[in-house]
Amino acid sequence: MDDLPRKSILQSDALLEYILETSAYPKEHEQLKQLRESTAKNYTFKSIMNVPVDEAQFLGMLLKIMNAKKTMEVGVFTGYSLLATALALPEDGKITAIDPDGVAFEMGLPFIKKAGVDQKINFIQSDALSALQDLINNGKEEGTYDFIFIDADKDNYINYHEMVVKLVKVGGLIAYDNTLWFGSVALDDDDPMSEMIKKYRGPLLKLNNYLTDDSRIDSMILSVGDGLTLCRRLC
Numbered sequence: 209m210d211d212l213p214r215k216s217i218l219q220s221d222a223l224l225e226y227i228l229e230t231s232a233y234p235k236e237h238e239q240l241k242q243l244r245e246s247t248a249k250n251y252t253f254k255s256i257m258n259v260p261v262d263e264a265q266f267l268g269m270l271l272k273i274m275n276a277k278k279t280m281e282v283g284v285f286t287g288y289s290l291l292a293t294a295l296a297l298p299e300d301g302k303i304t305a306i307d308p309d310g311v312a313f314e315m316g317l318p319f320i321k322k323a324g325v326d327q328k329i330n331f332i333q334s335d336a337l338s339a340l341q342d343l344i345n346n347g348k349e350e351g352t353y354d355f356i357f358i359d360a361d362k363d364n365y366i367n368y369h370e371m372v373v374k375l376v377k378v379g380g381l382i383a384y385d386n387t388l389w390f391g392s393v394a395l396d397d398d399d400p401m402s403e404m405i406k407k408y409r410g411p412l413l414k415l416n417n418y419l420t421d422d423s424r425i426d427s428m429i430l431s432v433g434d435g436l437t438l439c440r441r442l443c
């Protein structure tokens with residue numbers, strides 16, 4: 209695992225371990241733990257795509273505080289954040305989950321079923337731009353979502369923003385994952401970076417400024433996981 213980028217922007221391993229061992233792992237739902245371990249076994253390098261345990265814990269807490277009932281996730285992979293948020297919704301809560309990768313979703317689905325929350329999830333196997341456009345076109349979805357979590361292709365985040373800002377309620381939240389992109393947003397352009405970091409650093413730098421300048425929302429970058437930007441729709 210030494211070659212994988214850090215899942216957290218915290219620069220002290222000891223501090224990250226402390227948070228995980230003291231708070232996140234002891235509170236992690238058994239099916240979340242099993243889904244995480246199964247993803248690590250089946251996907252090795254890509255398992256880093258699951259949100260980290262402390263971030264999932266934060267998302268669950270946030271949804272409970274908000275009394276969120278209708279949510280959306282763009283970028284599901286094997287469903288770690290999907291399961292964490294489904295567990296935080298009431299029995300009649302609903303999540304629209306969008307991802308073109310049905311194979312990864314199917315890998316995580318048995319754990320979601322075992323946790324007893326699969327009935328809250330409507331999985332749309334699709335590219336998000338077309339799925340979001342369909343939701344907007346159907347005319348009944350605008351302004352109805354309490355919470356929308358975006359964790360997909362980073363170079364489309366601004367396009368997603370222009371769509372989900374219509375779908376989220378006034379007063380509702382949109383959350384963008386990986387907005388600190390392994391700390392690279394604070395590097396200089398000519399600092400050494402891997403190809404994987406370079407690929408999305410530009411789009412995320414653009415997004416961070418775009419969100420700060422968007423007067424339709426209130427926003428903040430939270431230094432949990434790899435950076436999570438919360439946006440509250442104002443109008």
Ligand SMILES: C[S@@+](CC[C@H](N)C(=O)[O-])C[C@H]1O[C@@H](n2cnc3c(N)ncnc32)[C@H](O)[C@@H]1O
Pocket residue numbers: 257258259282283284285286287288289290306307308309312334335336337359360361
């Ligand atoms: C970082 S992973 C999501 C991780 C997930 N939130 C979790 O915690 O397990 C990113 C996902 O975005 C999906 N994705 C990539 N391009 C997409 C697109 N155009 N529309 C929707 N999802 C996309 C990928 O298939 C992948 O499953």
